[in-house]
Amino acid sequence: MATETGIGASVRRTEDARFITGTGRYTDDINVPNQTYCVFVRSTHARATIKSIDTSGALSTPGVVAAFVGADLAKDEIGDLPCGWLVKSKDGSDMVAPPHPPIATERVNYVGEPYALVIGETVKAAKDGAEAIVAEFDMQNPVLDVASATQSEQIHESVPSNRSYDWELGDKAATDAAFENAAHVTSLDIVNNRLIPNAIEPRAALGSYDAASETYTLHTTSQNPHLERLVLAAFVNIAPEAKLHVISPDVGGGFGSKIFVYAEETAVIWASAKVGRPVKWTADRVESFLSDAHGRDHVTHAELALSEEGDFLGLRVKTTANMGAYLSTFASSVPTYLYGTLMAGQYKTPAIYVEVQAVFTNTAPVDAYRGAGRPEATYVVERLVETAARELNTDVADLRRRNFIRPEDFPYETPVALTYDTGNYAASLDKALDYADYAGFAARKAQSEAEGKKRGLGFSCYIEACGLAPSQVALSLGAGVGLFESAEVRVDVTGSVTVMTGAHSHGQGHETTFAQLVSDKLGIPFENVSVVHGDTRRSDYGLGTYGSRSIAVGGSAISTATDKIIAKATKIAAHMLETNEDKVSFDDGIFTIPDSNESLSFGEVAFSAYVPGNFPLDELEPGLSEKAFYDPANFTYPAGTHICEVEIDSETGTTSIVSFVAVDDFGNVINPMIVEGQVHGGLAQGIGQALLEHGIYDADGQLVSGSYMDYTMPRADDLPDFVVDTTSTPCTHNPLGVKGCGEAGAIGATAAVMNAITDALGIKELPMPATSETVWRAIQGG
Amino acid sequence: MEFQGESNIPAPCQEVWDALLDPEVLKECIDGCQEMTQVSEHQYLAKVRARIGPVRTTFSANIQMVDVVAPTSYTLEVSATGGAAGFGKGSASISLEDHGPETQMHYVVNGVVGGKLAQIGSRLIGGVIDKLTTHFFTKFVERWTLQT
Numbered sequence: 011m012a013t014e015t016g017i018g019a020s021v022r023r024t025e026d027a028r029f030i031t032g033t034g035r036y037t038d039d040i041n042v043p044n045q046t047y048c049v050f051v052r053s054t055h056a057r058a059t060i061k062s063i064d065t066s067g068a069l070s071t072p073g074v075v076a077a078f079v080g081a082d083l084a085k086d087e088i089g090d091l092p093c094g095w096l097v098k099s100k101d102g103s104d105m106v107a108p109p110h111p112p113i114a115t116e117r118v119n120y121v122g123e124p125y126a127l128v129i130g131e132t133v134k135a136a137k138d139g140a141e142a143i144v145a146e147f148d149m150q151n152p153v154l155d156v157a158s159a160t161q162s163e164q165i166h167e168s169v170p171s172n173r174s175y176d177w178e179l180g181d182k183a184a185t186d187a188a189f190e191n192a193a194h195v196t197s198l199d200i201v202n203n204r205l206i207p208n209a210i211e212p213r214a215a216l217g218s219y220d221a222a223s224e225t226y227t228l229h230t231t232s233q234n235p236h237l238e239r240l241v242l243a244a245f246v247n248i249a250p251e252a253k254l255h256v257i258s259p260d261v262g263g264g265f266g267s268k269i270f271v272y273a274e275e276t277a278v279i280w281a282s283a284k285v286g287r288p289v290k291w292t293a294d295r296v297e298s299f300l301s302d303a304h305g306r307d308h309v310t311h312a313e314l315a316l317s318e319e320g321d322f323l324g325l326r327v328k329t330t331a332n333m334g335a336y337l338s339t340f341a342s343s344v345p346t347y348l349y350g351t352l353m354a355g356q357y358k359t360p361a362i363y364v365e366v367q368a369v370f371t372n373t374a375p376v377d378a379y380r381g382a383g384r385p386e387a388t389y390v391v392e393r394l395v396e397t398a399a400r401e402l403n404t405d406v407a408d409l410r411r412r413n414f415i416r417p418e419d420f421p422y423e424t425p426v427a428l429t430y431d432t433g434n435y436a437a438s439l440d441k442a443l444d445y446a447d448y449a450g451f452a453a454r455k456a457q458s459e460a461e462g463k464k465r466g467l468g469f470s471c472y473i474e475a476c477g478l479a480p481s482q483v484a485l486s487l488g489a490g491v492g493l494f495e496s497a498e499v500r501v502d503v504t505g506s507v508t509v510m511t512g513a514h515s516h517g518q519g520h521e522t523t524f525a526q527l528v529s530d531k532l533g534i535p536f537e538n539v540s541v542v543h544g545d546t547r548r549s550d551y552g553l554g555t556y557g558s559r560s561i562a563v564g565g566s567a568i569s570t571a572t573d574k575i576i577a578k579a580t581k582i583a584a585h586m587l588e589t590n591e592d593k594v595s596f597d598d599g600i601f602t603i604p605d606s607n608e609s610l611s612f613g614e615v616a617f618s619a620y621v622p623g624n625f626p627l628d629e630l631e632p633g634l635s636e637k638a639f640y641d642p643a644n645f646t647y648p649a650g651t652h653i654c655e656v657e658i659d660s661e662t663g664t665t666s667i668v669s670f671v672a673v674d675d676f677g678n679v680i681n682p683m684i685v686e687g688q689v690h691g692g693l694a695q696g697i698g699q700a701l702l703e704h705g706i707y708d709a710d711g712q713l714v715s716g717s718y719m720d721y722t723m724p725r726a727d728d729l730p731d732f733v734v735d736t737t738s739t740p741c742t743h744n745p746l747g748v749k750g751c752g753e754a755g756a757i758g759a760t761a762a763v764m765n766a767i768t769d770a771l772g773i774k775e776l777p778m779p780a781t782s783e784t785v786w787r788a789i790q791g792g
Numbered sequence: 793m794e795f796q797g798e799s800n801i802p803a804p805c806q807e808v809w810d811a812l813l814d815p816e817v818l819k820e821c822i823d824g825c826q827e828m829t830q831v832s833e834h835q836y837l838a839k840v841r842a843r844i845g846p847v848r849t850t851f852s853a854n855i856q857m858v859d860v861v862a863p864t865s866y867t868l869e870v871s872a873t874g875g876a877a878g879f880g881k882g883s884a885s886i887s888l889e890d891h892g893p894e895t896q897m898h899y900v901v902n903g904v905v906g907g908k909l910a911q912i913g914s915r916l917i918g919g920v921i922d923k924l925t926t927h928f929f930t931k932f933v934e935r936w937t938l939q940t
Contacts, residue, residue, distance in 0.1 A: 054878045054907030121907070141875045296911060708914065710904060716911025719845075 015536035020683035056152035056711020067142030073135025122300025188324025192315035211262025234554020261516035305379025348383030466770025477562030505613030512552010513564030533599020558750030650674035663786025692755020809863035878907020
């Protein structure tokens with residue numbers, strides 16, 4: 011049904027009215043009677059042994075209710091924060107995960123690690139109490155350099171060489187052989203800079219304990235409240251899942267950083283029972299910088315082997331990934347199964363070998379950040395391919411086209427464990443070339459040069475595996491949880507519909523997209539569909555939102571549940587029309603017996619379901635509510651071409667992005683406007699990594715880019731007017747033919763920008779971010 | 793970050809040296825110093841109010857005098873905590889050259905900060921140390937120059 015609100019329509023987001031008028035309901039907006047406030051005392055040292063912590067000054071501070079240290083949690087058998095994905099090393103041994111107590115007990119391992127908490131009647135009282143805590147530390151030299159971390163002093167007693175694992179993927183012998191037979195080898199040394207997520211809403215938690223029902227309620231800023239509940243119940247030992255109610259209300263952005271289970275909500279929910287009053291914590295911006303899991307931070311050497319004619323023969327990648335001081339919730343999977351598996355890119359490279367060692371340093375934990383592993387993989391592959399084309403004096407588009415997996419090759423099994431279901435990479439490339447006026451670039455470059463400026467063009471033909479699921483694959487690769495999604499479609503008596511989803515919206519617009527999907531399928535008004543999410547007591551166990559999985563997995567679950575509604579409603583309609591159900595057809599909200607004038611509206615059938623006057627109860631149950639748990643057969647594989655054109659001021663080194671084209675294949679699209687918005691946001695973050703953003707620790711392990719004075723976020727005037735369009739090869743294995751769009755921008759953009767800048771400067775490598783200073787120095791240096 | 797400089801003081805070496813050991817003199821010359829207590833021959837405790845960019849805090853400083861070669865040189869090792877603002881560590885090496893009625897003073901000052909100070913004030917810290925150092929030695933020299 012093509013309507014103004016159905017599948018394929020650019021419906022304005024229904025949630026935006028509350029978001030832009032300040033009437034959203036975020037965790038910090040929620041206040042409960044008798045509430046107290048928590049402040050965490052954080053290490054100012056990167057690596058130190060705790061000699062003593064004296065909380066007496068805090069306890070005698072007016073307005074302080076309680077003060078706790080790590081030992082207090084340990085006494086209550088509060089467990090460590092676990093890492094939920096087991097990666098195995100080359101030799102078959104399990105990764106090493108050091109103990110990660112929520113509140114440090116014996117030592118602190120990064121600046122910002124909490125070692126005490128103070129609970130007060132007000133935030134101010136708690137802060138005053140925190141100031142009065144006296145702790146003595148025995149400081150040690152921090153380990154900060156990723157490349158040399160394995161040769162540095164050992165941070166954790168249980169982790170020799172500061173190495174969590176040494177992982178490999180692919181056929182080493184075949185790859186080495188490919189390099190021996192190569193006519194040309196392109197190699198690059200790449201540093202993928204550390205990023206800090208910066209969601210607009212800082213993390214927050216409000217824990218309450220109801221002694222009467224022995225139930226804990228946690229409001230928190232989580233992208234996956236069910237996972238939060240599972241970890242707090244099964245690993246941290248707060249309470250059984252049934253006694254733990256997690257609510258994740260409106261959440262202002264996550265980008266991955268709110269997937270994880272952190273120290274703060276753990277301590278807050280525990281403390282609420284301890285003090286017998288609700289406890290609230292809201293991060294200030296400085297705490298967000300210090301304690302949100304950071305992203306990226308890889309050091310890589312990569313080589314591409316090519317034949318005389320320009321065929322890719324082999325790819326060899328050796329990466330050291332920084333895990334920070336501890337293994338965060340999903341940290342181990344990011345530089346392995348979300349990275350190494352993507353090294354085929356869009357190409358038929360026959361032999362690929364990837365080695366990744368994950369190391370600990372005295373910095374904040376690193377985990378998934380928008381794209382998670384796939385931006386790093388794309389950066390490696392697309393920087394190599396572009397550099398190879400330049401070295402071989404070949405057109406960068408032609409070299410890619412020559413090596414693309416072709417439409418007739420699908421399903422295509424890569425040498426790195428994935429099977430791509432469908433795609434048409436040349437279609438996206440061609441469309442992007444048109445938009446970018448590739449043919450006119452030489453003239454534009456000449457014009458820039460005449461004005462004393464440098465101009466460059468950069469490509470990125472990315473692919474991602476997303477729609478994170480399927481459970482079977484994830485579990486076989488070491489995941490500790492299934493990755494399906496749940497949905498319940500509940501038809502109300504009057505025919506309106508409430509949808510419960512296990513996915514979680516923190517800016518993605520689910521309330522709109524999912525309502526479009528259901529209203530379209532049921533032929534009912536868009537306004538009559540409500541979407542509920544983020545509450546473990548209202549929706550079935552689900553896995554939340556990350557890895558561009560909401561529409562592909564969550565949407566497919568809703569679609570499946572809606573199909574069950576149609577099936578049940580058809581039975582009811584058949585009963586009402588006194589015919590067999592196979593004689594009843596359903597279209598656009600109307601049940602009919604074809605070739606008759608007998609019909610019923612969806613609303614009439616729904617009403618009858620709840621007013622079952624003469625139902626044959628042994629054959630037909632009353633009610634109209636259905637559930638589905640959807641677990642797909644494969645990942646989805648969005649792919650596309652990004653083309654970036656830059657102009658650089660030779661005097662100042664300032665880079666302007668004069669044009670940015672993104673043509674993405676997301677399969678079918680439910681709401682093109684929301685998809686375009688997701689792409690815009692992703693591009694901004696991808697460009698931010700290339701030009702501006704950098705998480706920097708100084709030689710003492712102090713985070714010196716710890717505020718907006720030193721950590722540069724992209725702003726509107728750093729970005730061009732994006733040209734965004736799509737192509738479509740529908741996903742072959744989910745009922746909607748959708749692929750997901752949330753991460754594509756951040757995955758593709760970074761390589762395109764850096765390819766453009768290195769093209770303009772005529773150099774091979776440049777570290778990110780390409781700030782004016784970095785670019786200016788490169789110009790001066792040659 | 794390191795800063796160094798020198799000054800000519802119109803006073804004999806021993807007189808300058810004595811002033812350098814006098815907690816009252818030190819208090820007077822350190823910008824923002826609210827308290828300076830001598831706890832042993834070579835150890836002082838101080839409270840100094842300082843502003844580093846957007847962070848204002850009162851530092852509790854433990855000052856230790858080491859490598860003391862009377863009356864010509866010593867090094868002050870300073871370790872200061874600023875509560876929620878973080879901490880500072882630094883040293884100041886001062887040496888005096890005896891030129892009869894005049895004394896030539898050389899100094900080298902180092903400092904690092906941690907915690908919130910590093911996070912939001914690291915770009916400013918050099919300027920602050922430079923300013924504190926200049927203030928100290930200007931005030932110190934003025935003890936004699938303003939009298940004459």
